Amino acid sequence: MLDTGSEQAFVAFERVQKSYDGETLVVKDLNLDIAKGEFLTMLGPSGSGKTTCLMMLAGFETATHGEIRLQGKEINNIPPHKRGIGMVFQNYALFPHMTVAENLSFPLEVRKIGKSERETKIKRALDMVQMGQFGGRRPAQLSGGQQQRIALARALVFEPELVLMDEPLGALDKQLRETLQFEITRLAHDLGITVVYVTHDQTEALTMSDRVAVFDDGRIQQLAAPDALYEEPQNSFVAQFIGENNTLHGTVKQMGKESCTVELASGEVIEALPVNVSQVGDRTLVSIRPERVEIDPAPGTMEHTLDAEVKEFIYMGDVFRTRLAVAGKDDFVVKTRNRANQTRLRPGQKIRIGWMPQDCRALDP
Amino acid sequence: MADATTGPDQFTGPTPDNAIREADRAGRTEPMVAADGTPLKRSLNRALRRQKLRALALISPLLIFILVTFVAPIADMLFRSVENQIVSETLPRTVVALEDWDGTGVPDEEVFRALAADLVVAEELKNHTRLGSRLNYEMTGMSSLMRQTGRDVDEIGEVLTDQFVELDPAWEEPATWVSLMARDGWVEDQAEWVAAAEEAEAAQDAAATPEERRALAFDEPEPTFRVSDAAQEAFPRTARIYGQFADITQTEDEDSPTEEEPWNIVYQALYEDLSAGTAQGYDGPEADLVARSEAAVSDFDAPSVRSFFVDEIDEDWADPEVWGTIQAFSSPYTAGYFLSAVDLKLTPDGIEAQDADQSIYILLFERTMFMSLTIMFSCILLGYPIAFLLSNLPMRTSNLLLILVLLPFWTSLLVRTSAWKVLLQQQGVINDILVWIGLVSDTNRLALINNQTGTIIAMTHILLPFMILPLYSVMKTIPPSYVRAAKSLGATNWTAFWRVYFPQSVPGIGAGCILVFILSIGYYITPELVGGTTGTFISNRIAYHISSSLNWGLAAALGTILLVLVLALYYLYDRIVGIDNVSLG
Numbered sequence: 049m050l051d052t053g054s055e056q057a058f059v060a061f062e063r064v065q066k067s068y069d070g071e072t073l074v075v076k077d078l079n080l081d082i083a084k085g086e087f088l089t090m091l092g093p094s095g096s097g098k099t100t101c102l103m104m105l106a107g108f109e110t111a112t113h114g115e116i117r118l119q120g121k122e123i124n125n126i127p128p129h130k131r132g133i134g135m136v137f138q139n140y141a142l143f144p145h146m147t148v149a150e151n152l153s154f155p156l157e158v159r160k161i162g163k164s165e166r167e168t169k170i171k172r173a174l175d176m177v178q179m180g181q182f183g184g185r186r187p188a189q190l191s192g193g194q195q196q197r198i199a200l201a202r203a204l205v206f207e208p209e210l211v212l213m214d215e216p217l218g219a220l221d222k223q224l225r226e227t228l229q230f231e232i233t234r235l236a237h238d239l240g241i242t243v244v245y246v247t248h249d250q251t252e253a254l255t256m257s258d259r260v261a262v263f264d265d266g267r268i269q270q271l272a273a274p275d276a277l278y279e280e281p282q283n284s285f286v287a288q289f290i291g292e293n294n295t296l297h298g299t300v301k302q303m304g305k306e307s308c309t310v311e312l313a314s315g316e317v318i319e320a321l322p323v324n325v326s327q328v329g330d331r332t333l334v335s336i337r338p339e340r341v342e343i344d345p346a347p348g349t350m351e352h353t354l355d356a357e358v359k360e361f362i363y364m365g366d367v368f369r370t371r372l373a374v375a376g377k378d379d380f381v382v383k384t385r386n387r388a389n390q391t392r393l394r395p396g397q398k399i400r401i402g403w404m405p406q407d408c409r410a411l412d413p
Numbered sequence: 414m415a416d417a418t419t420g421p422d423q424f425t426g427p428t429p430d431n432a433i434r435e436a437d438r439a440g441r442t443e444p445m446v447a448a449d450g451t452p453l454k455r456s457l458n459r460a461l462r463r464q465k466l467r468a469l470a471l472i473s474p475l476l477i478f479i480l481v482t483f484v485a486p487i488a489d490m491l492f493r494s495v496e497n498q499i500v501s502e503t504l505p506r507t508v509v510a511l512e513d514w515d516g517t518g519v520p521d522e523e524v525f526r527a528l529a530a531d532l533v534v535a536e537e538l539k540n541h542t543r544l545g546s547r548l549n550y551e552m553t554g555m556s557s558l559m560r561q562t563g564r565d566v567d568e569i570g571e572v573l574t575d576q577f578v579e580l581d582p583a584w585e586e587p588a589t590w591v592s593l594m595a596r597d598g599w600v601e602d603q604a605e606w607v608a609a610a611e612e613a614e615a616a617q618d619a620a621a622t623p624e625e626r627r628a629l630a631f632d633e634p635e636p637t638f639r640v641s642d643a644a645q646e647a648f649p650r651t652a653r654i655y656g657q658f659a660d661i662t663q664t665e666d667e668d669s670p671t672e673e674e675p676w677n678i679v680y681q682a683l684y685e686d687l688s689a690g691t692a693q694g695y696d697g698p699e700a701d702l703v704a705r706s707e708a709a710v711s712d713f714d715a716p717s718v719r720s721f722f723v724d725e726i727d728e729d730w731a732d733p734e735v736w737g738t739i740q741a742f743s744s745p746y747t748a749g750y751f752l753s754a755v756d757l758k759l760t761p762d763g764i765e766a767q768d769a770d771q772s773i774y775i776l777l778f779e780r781t782m783f784m785s786l787t788i789m790f791s792c793i794l795l796g797y798p799i800a801f802l803l804s805n806l807p808m809r810t811s812n813l814l815l816i817l818v819l820l821p822f823w824t825s826l827l828v829r830t831s832a833w834k835v836l837l838q839q840q841g842v843i844n845d846i847l848v849w850i851g852l853v854s855d856t857n858r859l860a861l862i863n864n865q866t867g868t869i870i871a872m873t874h875i876l877l878p879f880m881i882l883p884l885y886s887v888m889k890t891i892p893p894s895y896v897r898a899a900k901s902l903g904a905t906n907w908t909a910f911w912r913v914y915f916p917q918s919v920p921g922i923g924a925g926c927i928l929v930f931i932l933s934i935g936y937y938i939t940p941e942l943v944g945g946t947t948g949t950f951i952s953n954r955i956a957y958h959i960s961s962s963l964n965w966g967l968a969a970a971l972g973t974i975l976l977v978l979v980l981a982l983y984y985l986y987d988r989i990v991g992i993d994n995v996s997l998g
């Protein structure tokens with residue numbers, strides 16, 4: 049690795065744009081630095097340009113504009129096979145006509161590595177994903193989860209420093225997905241590799257990553273650690289995309305540094321934390337997480353309370369989910385933990401709800 | 414195309430199918446039973462029977478159509494390759510008489526007498542020319558020999574006829590013969606029939622209107638003539654030939670044996686029977702006449718039938734080879750057609766190689782194989798890149814190009830082939846261009862047509878779509894991620910193609926090869942039009958035998974060999990590549 053200083057990013061996208069048809073930009077002005085050893089996830093709805101970014105990094109698509117650097121070197125014109133980047137595909141892309149061992153041997157053979165060394169490396173890689181005894185099988189004789197482990201082993205066997213994964217767990221069932229999520233993060237950590245991981249599953253992104261880049265409409269909407277992303281969404285897209293969220297439309301009435309006053313569409317006035325509103329009169333979307341809302345708070349504990357009517361009560365085991373009509377909308381959700389003596393509300397009941405102003409974020413409309 | 418995901422057959426867990434298989438394999442003493450106690454297998458079969466019957470009902474129209482219009486005629490055609498009844502059916506006596514012939518020298522008088530009787534019958538039925546053409550396949554000259562003999566054979570026995578009539582004019586009377594030969598009661602039946610016919614005629618004459626007349630028309634046939642057992646015993650030869658005479662008279666000539674004088678050969682047979690003494694003690698009808706004639710025949714002047722054949726008709730009858738050929742092909746089934754089809758021949762001395770100037774079939778088979786393989790390989794070479802391009806282009810463009818690939822199918826095969834004639838001839842467009850560029854000189858223009866080159870060029874063009882289409886449909890199913898994965902693993906474009914893409918396209922190549930090869934091995938029109946003499950296929954020869962030389966047996970044998978060759982190659986392919994490794998997408 050080039051030792052040009054720690055602030056030098058391992059992977060860098062600089063003002064990258066991509067268009068397939070010359071009419072629309074699929075990736076618009078992408079700027080992203082990835083540190084060595086980092087586990088970075090690109091999260092976003094389908095069609096937001098995640099795969100395109102990954103393919104540009106891998107070398108299968110060329111950037112229409114901008115620069116992509118790997119270890120400080122521009123790689124725009126380097127063909128994929130010379131980039132030395134490991135890759136795991138959603139459909140695994142295991143070569144069906146080769147056995148598992150031959151699949152793993154392939155990257156080593158094209159690197160002209162001797163037979164004995166190849167064998168030790170293949171064995172180590174298979175053991176790493178707990179598939180040691182499957183070397184002689186064909187991919188078609190393996191289950192989906194096993195195939196994905198092999199695909200992972202194949203991407204790692206030639207010891208790349210950067211590994212790209214495009215929705216690698218998308219085709220697996222929930223339980224298998226969780227096991228493999230854990231294993232991928234463990235491997236990435238143990239081997240010290242840099243991982244760029246693409247998914248549209250927010251739980252996966254939050255549990256696995258060091259940092260998450262939320263994509264929408266060809267742009268990074270927010271790039272942050274998982275907790276920051278969840279607790280401090282910078283705009284309404286991120287707030288709504290990550291986790292569950294209650295939104296209320298309104299207009300800024302007063303503007304302070306730490307707080308602002310918002311008049312809701314129904315006429316009620318609440319306090320909120322200004323995130324991206326700048327002046328009085330701005331339209332805004334106020335967002336509150338369902339678990340930060342208190343039902344019938346003890347008087348004086350909450351600065352702000354609103355009237356609400358219970359519309360629906362759903363028992364979900366560990367939590368109760370209550371849908372309320374608040375400020376003229378009836379899709380306001382409150383989550384309460386299933387504690388002893390927790391009251392179970394009945395539809396039609398009139399209650400009051402309250403929250404702390406710092407949990408209530410005034411975002412772009 | 415094996416998908417990367419798990420297919421139903423790849424589950425090793427307890428799927429219902431696997432459970433049944435597992436139970437079978439374990440060979441359990443008590444079979445699985447359904448809820449009502451019947452063995453599971455049986456109740457499953459019962460449940461499936463309806464479905465099977467329905468499936469059968471759905472395919473049965475096609476099945477019947479194919480059986481009637483395809484399988485049965487082909488089976489019949491193939492059967493012709495070994496069938497050889499014509500010799501034993503046309504010359505039944507001769508074939509039996511020849512059994513004792515040792516194959517050297519000229520057969521004896523007995524054989525010639527049998528041949529005379531057979532040929533008289535054959536000539537009456539006009540079968541001798543067919544026999545001549547059949548034997549001509551094996552030995553040239555047989556056809557004209559038969560025709561020649563047919564013209565003269567009815568003279569045999571003439572001398573004897575005269576002597577019998579001279580002895581007693583009764584021998585000239587058809588009535589004598591009928592009473593001598595006919596079964597009990599036939600004469601009475603016949604008289605009754607005549608009376609009925611006359612009565613009907615009289616009634617007809619009396620009828621007033623033509624309608625009435627028509628209604629009274631008498632159209633019952635004469636009672637069928639049968640030879641009596643007594644006659645058969647006393648005069649075996651005469652009875653046999655007279656029986657045939659009566660039969661032919663009744664059915665072919667629509668005449669009555671009561672009014673026709675027998676053929677000369679019948680008198681010849683009578684002479685033979687009387688000389689042999691089988692009629693001694695005969696006491697049936699006309700016993701007196703028979704006894705008198707028998708006493709007289711020893712003084713008859715009976716010329717040798719053999720010398721009549723050899724000296725009067727054709728000296729070829731003294732050629733042992735003629736007789737050898739008849740003997741060799743006297744059995745009702747023969748390997749002769751197959752032997753001819755591989756340039757061998759069946760001679761009286763066993764199987765021999767065909768004369769060099771007539772052995773063409775092995776050469777033709779080899780050429781057909783070689784050219785079909787060449788055409789197949791040129792189709793792979795030309796088709797693979799096209800199919801690759803097609804499968805990697807966006808849908809819109811690839812569909813357009815696919816239409817161009819199929820374009821040749823829209824024009825008639827004949828037109829396309831004729832177009833090649835125009836393009837490839839010595840004064841044709843291609844030669845003109847080559848001369849113009851200066852690649853070949855004007856004086857030695859390339860011969861591109863009426864030879865193997867012409868056939869290969871034209872057939873590659875015609876069969877190319879059959880290679881491209883299966884290739885394209887297989888390549889279409891290869892996800893681009895495989896090649897991408899290979900490249901990301903460090904493979905160059907070529908390695909990624911050769912080690913990852915190409916093996917997965919092999920099923921398409923296999924399917925294309927089988928299609929092209931099997932189509933070209935039996936191709937007919939194109940080699941016929943552009944192949945000249947050196948570029949024709951075995952199928953052209955088959956067509957020649959079917960429609961020109963009318964040697965259907967040989968055509969059938971050649972066709973059978975071709976079929977077996979294709980099946981053998983198919984088997985070989987299955988062993989080497991595996992037939993499930995063939996895919997049309």
Ligand SMILES: Nc1ncnc2c1ncn2[C@@H]1O[C@H](COP(=O)(O)OP(=O)(O)O)[C@@H](O)[C@H]1O
Pocket residue numbers: 068069074092093094095096097098099100101
């Ligand atoms: N090869 C391509 N040609 C044309 N358009 C493409 C191609 N690949 C992707 N796109 C378009 O680019 C956009 C982003 O696609 P993609 O990067 O695959 O999104 P994601 O992976 O986030 O679902 C989509 O609108 C898609 O239709």
Ligand SMILES: [Mg+2]
Pocket residue numbers: 098099100
């Ligand atoms: Mg994608």
